[in-house]
Amino acid sequence: MKDYLYREPCDEFPIAMAYVPWQRFNGICENLEKGYCDGTVFPELDKPFTGRRCCNR
16 A cells, blocks of 8 residues: 655754743633633633634735
8 A cells, every 4th residue: 555645854844933922810700601601711711703704805
């Protein structure tokens, strides 16, 4: 059986750098049931889907 996996030598790629900003704990939602339904009890992480694209067209 022929091997069709695409392989690249990893030594040729630069090492990646990540930026992760510091977060502050500002408390949790007052209504925990609503927070659980929203998927997070942290208000600053509640970013509902608005159905729009990220680019301007």
